[in-house]
Amino acid sequence: MTPKRPLADRPTPRAARPSRSDRLSRSDLRSRAGRAALVWSLVYATGAALAALTGPAFGYALLAKETGAAAETAAAALYGAAAVLGYAMLRRPHAKRLSTAAWVVVALCLTSGFAALLSPLHLLFFLSRNQPAIDWAALVNQSLAVLGAVLWGYAALAHRRGAHGTCLHCGGHTPAPxxxxxxxxxxxxxxxxxxxxxxxxxxxxxxxxxxxxxxxxxxxxxxxxxxxxxxxxxxxxxxxxxxxxxxxxxxxxxxxxxxxxxxxxxxxxxxxxxxxxxxxxxxxxxxxxxxxxxxxxxxxxxxxxxxxxxxxxxxxxxxxxxxxxxxxxxxxARRACDHCRSRPRVTSARRGGG
Known part of the structure; x- marks a missing residue:
């Protein structure tokens, strides 16, 4: 008769170990988020640089006013640095400090697009008299900045979870009571x-x-x-x-x-x-x-x-x-993550007498 092997010495069931396709999907999800943030930063910084060089503000001017090239140049420099950070996050997926710096970019994007969060107030232009004309270029620009905040937030979250080894979809958290x-x-x-x-x-x-x-x-x-x-x-x-x-x-x-x-x-x-x-x-x-x-x-x-x-x-x-x-x-309202739920938990605690 073949002797029974201790529980701690038994190999981990194949179903409990992340498959190669699962590891690839996790890596691909994180890289897609990082690439989206990187591409957005390059496009937004390029637009700011063009605004600084060609004259039209394209909505980059401070408080939607013609303030010269200073605001556009600052935006080009800041979001160019954000693109560099996005590239570093792709190259160094396990550097935890990079995801912390990414949240600074999120705050920067929200600052640039803050007026878009108040965009429902533009309804006053249609409902009231003598309202100033809407600067559509500035509104579109601010909306793009809010979109950048969403992309960078997702990239920061995915990078942080990947660096800590938690689930990229739910972070390993359970729904609150x-x-x-x-x-x-x-x-x-x-x-x-x-x-x-x-x-x-x-x-x-x-x-x-x-x-x-x-x-x-x-x-x-x-x-x-x-x-x-x-x-x-x-x-x-x-x-x-x-x-x-x-x-x-x-x-x-x-x-x-x-x-x-x-x-x-x-x-x-x-x-x-x-x-x-x-x-x-x-x-x-x-x-x-x-x-x-x-x-x-x-x-x-x-x-x-x-x-x-x-x-x-x-x-x-x-x-x-x-x-x-x-x-x-x-x-x-967070639902149970299907990716975490599909993996059975394995507790390999050594019980006495091994």
């Missing part, structure tokens, strides 16, 4: 918009709380569209309605009924709202504080300083809480 879906973050985000929605609704109903000018607060006939004025005359402020929709979004990310809604649109709206409103609200709140304390003489457009701090500044709290709720929703 349902009890930790960020209910508190959703409630905080919804509550942060209550002062703004209540104030704008009160103005639409005829109140003048927090308004120091002449006329109707919250609506300017010179700029507001006919539809906006009609709704305002019936006590409905369009921006207050948008605030209520923002509350619904925050609750959808944290309440059980939100799980019946499409996952990707919720994530896209959550991250876009968090990235756009958190800094925007902080800027408005800081403006109100400076005017309220008398530290700066600022034009608040006939609004009391506390309106900027309490109502408009709530956008910052909303953005931060919405970002938290979106992150927790993303973790809780």
């Amino acid at each position: 349902e009890a930790h879906r960020g209910t508190r973050a959703g409630l905080i985000a919804a509550a942060a918009l209550v002062p703004y929605a209540a104030l704008k609704t009160a103005w639409a109903l005829g109140a003048t709380l927090g308004f120091t000018g002449v006329g109707r607060p919250g609506v300017d006939p010179e700029y507001t569209s006919d539809l906006g004025i009609l709704l305002y005359d019936h006590g409905v402020d369009v921006t207050a309605v948008l605030a209520v929709l923002g509350m619904v979004l925050a609750l959808a990310l944290t309440r059980p009924w939100g799980r019946r809604l499409p996952r990707l649109p919720l994530l896209a709206l959550g991250w876009a709202g968090a990235g756009a409103l958190a800094p925007f609200g902080a800027f408005l709140a800081a403006t109100g504080v400076l005017a309220w304390t008398g530290s700066a003489d600022l034009d608040l457009a006939d609004h009391a300083p506390w309106v900027f701090v309490v109502a408009y500044g709530g956008f910052s709290c909303y953005g931060l809480a919405l970002g938290r709720a979106t992150l927790l929703y993303q973790r809780a």
